[in-house]
Amino acid sequence: MWVYEKKLLYPVEVTTCNPMLAKYLMEQYGGADGELAAALRYMNQRYTVPDKVIGLLTDISTEEFSHLEMLATMIYKLTKDASPEQLEKAGLGAHFVNHGHSLFYENAGGVPFTATYIQSKGDPIADLYEDIAAEEKARATYQWLIDISDDPGINDSLRFLRERENIHSLRFREAVEMLKDERDRKKVF
Amino acid sequence: MNNFDERVNLLKKVQQMDFVVVEWTLYTDTHPNDEDALEQWREAIKEAAVARKQYENKFGPLSLKSIPSRQALEVGWRWNQDPWPWQL
Numbered sequence: 001m002w003v004y005e006k007k008l009l010y011p012v013e014v015t016t017c018n019p020m021l022a023k024y025l026m027e028q029y030g031g032a033d034g035e036l037a038a039a040l041r042y043m044n045q046r047y048t049v050p051d052k053v054i055g056l057l058t059d060i061s062t063e064e065f066s067h068l069e070m071l072a073t074m075i076y077k078l079t080k081d082a083s084p085e086q087l088e089k090a091g092l093g094a095h096f097v098n099h100g101h102s103l104f105y106e107n108a109g110g111v112p113f114t115a116t117y118i119q120s121k122g123d124p125i126a127d128l129y130e131d132i133a134a135e136e137k138a139r140a141t142y143q144w145l146i147d148i149s150d151d152p153g154i155n156d157s158l159r160f161l162r163e164r165e166n167i168h169s170l171r172f173r174e175a176v177e178m179l180k181d182e183r184d185r186k187k188v189f
Numbered sequence: 190m191n192n193f194d195e196r197v198n199l200l201k202k203v204q205q206m207d208f209v210v211v212e213w214t215l216y217t218d219t220h221p222n223d224e225d226a227l228e229q230w231r232e233a234i235k236e237a238a239v240a241r242k243q244y245e246n247k248f249g250p251l252s253l254k255s256i257p258s259r260q261a262l263e264v265g266w267r268w269n270q271d272p273w274p275w276q277l
Contacts, residue, residue, distance in 0.1 A: 005252045006250075006251045007251055009211075056219060059214055059218060063215075167215065171219050
């Protein structure tokens with residue numbers, strides 16, 4: 001089970017209302033390589049992986065949910081004071097007529113989240129390679145977001161998130177090596 | 190320092206210390222025999238608990254795993270009370 005903590009993993013400070021930036025950030029909220037996809041992917045794979053890597057998938061999945069909350073906070077703060085006109089100008093007119101000022105799991109292009117973004121193969125090496133790729137794609141997306149954003153508060157949080165994807169990728173690669181070592185040892189006997 | 194600034198500063202301290210725990214936890218997940226890392230992980234958990242207690246004594250529990258302090262109850266602390274993390 002999970003217990004809610006009334007705090008963010010890392011502070012989110014927004015400099016100005018900026019619905020256009022919020023729209024771009026939705027890529028990491030409900031997009032294919034976003035935080036929701038990451039959290040759900042690992043949380044679902046963990047049941048059938050070898051015991052050695054269950055902890056890692058559980059812990060990284062839990063952290064991804066805290067990243068999701070950071071993204072939600074950014075999007076909320078960037079749009080809460082925007083008028084319908086401002087939202088429309090930022091390309092969020094269609095979002096507004098369907099969702100008002102509320103958030104939704106969709107990507108920067110407005111495409112709703114789908115489970116087809118993620119996979120679970122019942123093969124730990126295949127799953128972990130997908131996880132490594134997911135982290136690298138998320139890292140790249142954060143880089144593009146930093147490149148396009150001029151909000152210093154948002155960029156600070158995005159840099160933190162980008163570095164976390166690096167660490168997750170590294171840990172997943174170590175997990176692959178742990179499983180390969182075990183497999184090779186079994187062959188010897 | 191006013192109440193709001195103090196709250197934000199103490200919360201940042203909790204966030205920092207909790208993050209160290211998150212980082213060592215992931216590291217020890219893939220380095221289960223690294224005794225030095227395990228020691229630092231245990232130390233980080235202790236330090237995070239100290240920072241959490243400092244915040245919670247004054248501003249109330251961050252989760253329902255903590256007992257509300259007398260001080261927090263006296264100023265009317267309730268779980269269902271803003272600011273929520275995205276409102277801060």
